[in-house]
Amino acid sequence: xxxGELTKKYFDDKKNGTIAVPEEAAERAADVIGVLxxxxxxxxxxxxxxxxxxxxxxxxxxxxxxxxxxxxxSRINRKxxxxxxxxxxELVKKAVKELNARLxxxxxxxxxETGEQAKxxxxxEQLKSGEAFVRQDIMREEAxxxxxxxxxxxxxxxxxxKIAAETGLTRKAVTKILIGLDKVIFDQFGDNPEExxxxxxxxxxxxxxxxxxxxxxYDKLTAAFSTEIFTEPDLKKGSLGIxxxxxxxxxxDYVIYDSTNERDFASTLEAHSQEVEVYVKLPRxxxxxxxVGKYNPDWAIAFYEGKVKHIYFVxxxxxxxxxxxxxxxxxxxxxxxxxxxxxxxxxNVVYDVVDSYDRxxxxxxx
Numbered sequence: 001x002x003x004g005e006l007t008k009k010y011f012d013d014k015k016n017g018t019i020a021v022p023e024e025a026a027e028r029a030a031d032v033i034g035v036l037x038x039x040x041x042x043x044x045x046x047x048x049x050x051x052x053x054x055x056x057x058x059x060x061x062x063x064x065x066x067x068x069x070x071x072x073x074s075r076i077n078r079k080x081x082x083x084x085x086x087x088x089x090e091l092v093k094k095a096v097k098e099l100n101a102r103l104x105x106x107x108x109x110x111x112x113e114t115g116e117q118a119k120x121x122x123x124x125e126q127l128k129s130g131e132a133f134v135r136q137d138i139m140r141e142e143a144x145x146x147x148x149x150x151x152x153x154x155x156x157x158x159x160x161x162k163i164a165a166e167t168g169l170t171r172k173a174v175t176k177i178l179i180g181l182d183k184v185i186f187d188q189f190g191d192n193p194e195e196x197x198x199x200x201x202x203x204x205x206x207x208x209x210x211x212x213x214x215x216x217x218y219d220k221l222t223a224a225f226s227t228e229i230f231t232e233p234d235l236k237k238g239s240l241g242i243x244x245x246x247x248x249x250x251x252x253d254y255v256i257y258d259s260t261n262e263r264d265f266a267s268t269l270e271a272h273s274q275e276v277e278v279y280v281k282l283p284r285x286x287x288x289x290x291x292v293g294k295y296n297p298d299w300a301i302a303f304y305e306g307k308v309k310h311i312y313f314v315x316x317x318x319x320x321x322x323x324x325x326x327x328x329x330x331x332x333x334x335x336x337x338x339x340x341x342x343x344x345x346x347x348n349v350v351y352d353v354v355d356s357y358d359r360x361x362x363x364x365x366x
Contacts, residue, residue, distance in 0.1 A: 053240040057254045068277040072302040077225045078344040086215040094207040096180035105188040105196045157193045166201035209332030218343040229285035251280035268357035290336040308364040314351045
């Protein structure tokens with residue numbers, strides 16, 4: 001061993017069964033070797049399959065520079081800006097109505113357990129495990145409301161500022177919303193400030209998303225995304241059978257997927273080799289600006305010319321499309337994406353949310 005590392009001689013001797021250990025440790029040679037391996041060999045302790053199946057994804061530059069991908073990329077890489085022309089008063093009214101109808105916050109309780117120590121304690125282990133104590137009673141006590149705590153409390157909440165930060169609204173708009181709430185709804189803040197801020201912000205953001213769909217417009221900019229975003233993928237490593245599959249039509253040699261639905265979708269794209277020319281799971285560096293946050297579509301796909309009506313497609317894959325109830329914020333982002341691609345590419349690129357390749361195929365035929 002040298003400088004805290006196992007040498008090549010160690011591994012050679014181990015392979016040949018000739019590792020020498022001090023005489024006093026001869027009977028425990030196997031244990032000594034096991035400890036050395038565990039401490040100094042980085043591969044020991046890792047699951048065998050994980051080591052064997054780990055892959056490092058590589059960009060296929062021939063696909064990146066191919067006619068099919070370059071034409072696809074030229075149609076989707078432009079950036080855009082949006083304008084939302086809604087009346088703030090409209091949003092305030094919608095938010096107040098929904099908050100009064102739906103905002104419910106749970107109170108904070110403390111669970112108090114009482115018991116006594118057993119008279120006969122046989123071992124230290126009993127103390128550690130809790131077996132030396134006999135539980136007698138459990139009580140649930142309601143915590144004092146936040147607004148009745150002492151002024152010297154170290155916990156402070158800027159209710160207006162927190163909600164403004166979570167929703168992107170001005171402090172003035174948030175103040176109008178809070179003033180408009182029923183007293184019983186507003187007073188819930190004292191029961192559980194953290195939960196109140198989270199739930200109230202979510203409801204306001206949902207109403208904001210609804211208003212956005214009705215009033216947003218996009219225009220394209222001269223700025224565009226560079227292909228450099230593909231040289232630094234989000235995940236450089238994956239595990240086959242865990243979150244990676246090998247590919248032939250993807251921009252990289254593997255697809256790193258986030259869900260079984262993404263895995264199945266990519267597998268189906270690969271299987272339709274007579275229809276799909278090239279595709280890519282878009283990196284996080286590719287995004288659309290929306291009033292409810294940056295939106296990163298899942299896939300960009302180029303079909304063989306002559307096979308479909310719409311050759312270039314950008315898709316978002318969802319596992320459950322059994323109802324039209326995409327969450328309002330997700331629905332707003334999808335709407336913004338449609339408006340964005342319409343602004344930058346007209347009818348040359350189709351964007352939609354799909355749950356399968358069959359649904360995708362229907363859309364590119366239409």
